[in-house]
Amino acid sequence: MGTETTxxxxxxxxxxxxxxxxxxxxxxxxxASRDYQDVHHDAELARRKGSPDIFMNILTTNGLVGRYxxxxxxxxxVLRKVAIRLGAPNYPGDTMVLTxxxxxxxxxxxxxxxRVVGENxxxxxxxxxxxxxxxxATVTVxxxxxxxx
Amino acid sequence: xxxxxxxxxxxxxxDPVNLPMIRHWCEAMGDTSPAYEGPDAVAPPTxxxxxxxxxxxxxxxxxxxxxxxxxxxxxxxxTSIVATDCEQEYLRPLRPGDEIAFDTVIxxxxxxxxxxxxxxxxxxxxxxxxxxxxxxxxxxxRVLKYAPSGRRRKPPPRPRPVVNRDNAxxxxxxxxxxxxxQRCADCGTLRHPWLPGCNACGSLDWDTVESSGEGxxxxxxxxxxxxxxxxxxxxxxGLVELAEGVRMVSxxxxxxxxxxxxxxxxxxxxRRYEDAEGALTLPVFRAxxxxxxxxxxxx
Numbered sequence: 001m002g003t004e005t006t007x008x009x010x011x012x013x014x015x016x017x018x019x020x021x022x023x024x025x026x027x028x029x030x031x032a033s034r035d036y037q038d039v040h041h042d043a044e045l046a047r048r049k050g051s052p053d054i055f056m057n058i059l060t061t062n063g064l065v066g067r068y069x070x071x072x073x074x075x076x077x078v079l080r081k082v083a084i085r086l087g088a089p090n091y092p093g094d095t096m097v098l099t100x101x102x103x104x105x106x107x108x109x110x111x112x113x114x115r116v117v118g119e120n121x122x123x124x125x126x127x128x129x130x131x132x133x134x135x136x137a138t139v140t141v142x143x144x145x146x147x148x149x
Numbered sequence: 150x151x152x153x154x155x156x157x158x159x160x161x162x163x164d165p166v167n168l169p170m171i172r173h174w175c176e177a178m179g180d181t182s183p184a185y186e187g188p189d190a191v192a193p194p195t196x197x198x199x200x201x202x203x204x205x206x207x208x209x210x211x212x213x214x215x216x217x218x219x220x221x222x223x224x225x226x227x228t229s230i231v232a233t234d235c236e237q238e239y240l241r242p243l244r245p246g247d248e249i250a251f252d253t254v255i256x257x258x259x260x261x262x263x264x265x266x267x268x269x270x271x272x273x274x275x276x277x278x279x280x281x282x283x284x285x286x287x288x289x290x291r292v293l294k295y296a297p298s299g300r301r302r303k304p305p306p307r308p309r310p311v312v313n314r315d316n317a318x319x320x321x322x323x324x325x326x327x328x329x330x331q332r333c334a335d336c337g338t339l340r341h342p343w344l345p346g347c348n349a350c351g352s353l354d355w356d357t358v359e360s361s362g363e364g365x366x367x368x369x370x371x372x373x374x375x376x377x378x379x380x381x382x383x384x385x386x387g388l389v390e391l392a393e394g395v396r397m398v399s400x401x402x403x404x405x406x407x408x409x410x411x412x413x414x415x416x417x418x419x420r421r422y423e424d425a426e427g428a429l430t431l432p433v434f435r436a437x438x439x440x441x442x443x444x445x446x447x448x
Contacts, residue, residue, distance in 0.1 A: 019179075025177065028176070028177035029177045029178065031173075031177075032170070032173045032174040032176070032177040032178075032199070033174070033177075033196075033198070033199045033202065034163075034199055034202035034203075034204045035202060036204065036205050037230075049229055049297065050229070050266075050267075050297040050298075057232070058232035058233075058235050059195075059198055059199060059235075060177070060178070062195045062198075062235050062237070063174065063177070063178040063180070063193065063195045063196070064178055064179075065195070066178075066180075066193060066194060066195035067178050067179065067180040067182070067193075067195075070180070070182050070184070071180075071182070075182055075183045075184050076184075078194070078239075078242070079194040079195065079239055080238065080239055081236070081237065081238045081239070082194070082195055082235075082236075082237050083234075083235070083236035083237070084234070084235050084236075085233060085234045086231075086232065086233055086234070
C-alpha cells in the first residue's frame with residue numbers, strides 16, 4: 001500500500017475507475033433507483049424497441065459518477081452539483097472506464113469542479129461536470145493505489 | 150405550448166428517505182462510503198431523483214399537461230423515450246426520515262430534431278425537491294421522445310417446410326399454386342399429410358387429386374407465446390377440413406385472430422414470401438367473404 005499524499009490541483013487527473021457493465025449491475029441499478037422501464041431489465045422488449053439489449057439507466061450512471069468523485073475525495077466530501085449527458089449506451093458485457101480531471105479548484109472554500117468522462121467500447125457513455133466540496137483534512141488524505149483499484 | 154406548465158404538482162415521495170433504500174442503492178453502485186451508513190447516515194446525493202420515482206405503480210402527481218404532451222408525441226410516432234441529460238444541485242443532504250415533496254415544470258420542448266436514434270423532441274423538466282418548506286435539491290432532466298429510425302435489422306426468415314421424398318409432390322404442387330391431396334390407387338382413400346402408404350388398405354400405390362381449396366375451420370389455436378422471431382403474434386393457426394375430407398394445418402388469414410371460429414368457411418390462398426433465404430410459397434386459408442369478421446383483401 002502506497003502512502004503517497006496527493007493534493008488536488010487544477011489539471012490533475014483522477015485515477016481511472018473501471019466498471020464492468022454486467023446485466024446484474026444494470027438491473028440492480030434500475031431497481032435501486034425505482035426505474036422499472038422495461039428497457040432496463042427485459043432484453044426481449046428492449047429489442048422490440050430497436051435496442052440490441054437492455055441498457056443502463058441514467059440514474060445508475062449518475063450514481064456511479066457520484067461514487068467515483070466521493071471515492072476520490074474521501075468520506076467527508078460532499079457533492080454539490082452533478083450534471084451529466086449520456087451518449088453511447090452501457091450494454092451488458094461492456095466495460096466503462098471513468099476518468100476525471102480537475103477543472104477548477106478553490107482551496108480556501110474547499111471546492112473542486114471535476115470534468116468526468118465514462119468511456120465504453122462504443123464511445124463516451126457519459127460526459128459531465130461534478131462540483132464537490134471537501135474539508136482541508138481530506139485534501140491531504142492518502143490516495144493509495146488501492147483507492148484507484 | 151407546454152413550456153412552463155407543471156408536470157407534477159405537489160408530488161410526494163412514496164417513502165421517506167430511509168436506510169434500506171440507501172443501502173440497496175449503495176450495493177448496486179458499489180459505493181462503500183461511510184457517509185451513507187451508521188447512525189449519522191445521509192443519503193447519497195445522487196439518489197435525489199430516486200426519492201421522487203413512481204415505481205411500478207406510477208406517478209399519482211402527474212398533471213394532465215404532461216400526460217397530454219406525452220400522448221401527443223406518442224401519436225406523432227415518437228413512442229420511444231430515452232434520458233439524455235441530468236443536472237442536479239444538492240442544497241443539503243437528505244437524511245433518513247426526511248419526507249420529500251416535489252414540483253416539476255416542463256421547462257422546454259425542442260423543435261423536431263433528427264438524432265442517431267431517430268427523429269424526435271427533447272423535453273426538459275425541472276423538479277424542485279423540498280422537505281417541508283426547505284428546498285433541498287433541484288433536478289433538471291432531459292429526455293428524447295423519438296420515433297425509432299428505420300435502421301432495424303431485416304426480419305428473420307420464415308422457417309422452411311421440411312421437404313422429403315415422401316412429401317415432395319405436395320410442395321411441388323404448392324409451388325405451382327395447386328393443393329394436391331394423395332389418393333390411394335387401390336382403395337381410393339384420400340390422405341393428408343403425405344405418407345408412403347395408405348392407412349386404410351396398406352397399398353403403396355397412389356396418385357393425386359387437386360383440392361378445390363374450399364374448406365371450413367375444424368379446430369384452431371391462437372398463438373400468443375412463445376413468440377417466434379419470424380412471426381408476429383397473436384395469430385390463428387387452423388386445422389382446416391377441406392371439402393374433399395382431409396384436414397390441413399395452416400394460418401387462417403383475412404379475419405382477426407379472435408374472430409376465428411370452428412365452422413368458419415375458408416378458401417386456400419397461396420402466399421409468396423421473399424426473405425433472406427429466398428422465395429417461398431405457402432398455402433394459407435382465407436376467411437370466405439361475408440364470413441363473420443372477414444376483412445376483405447387484408448391480411
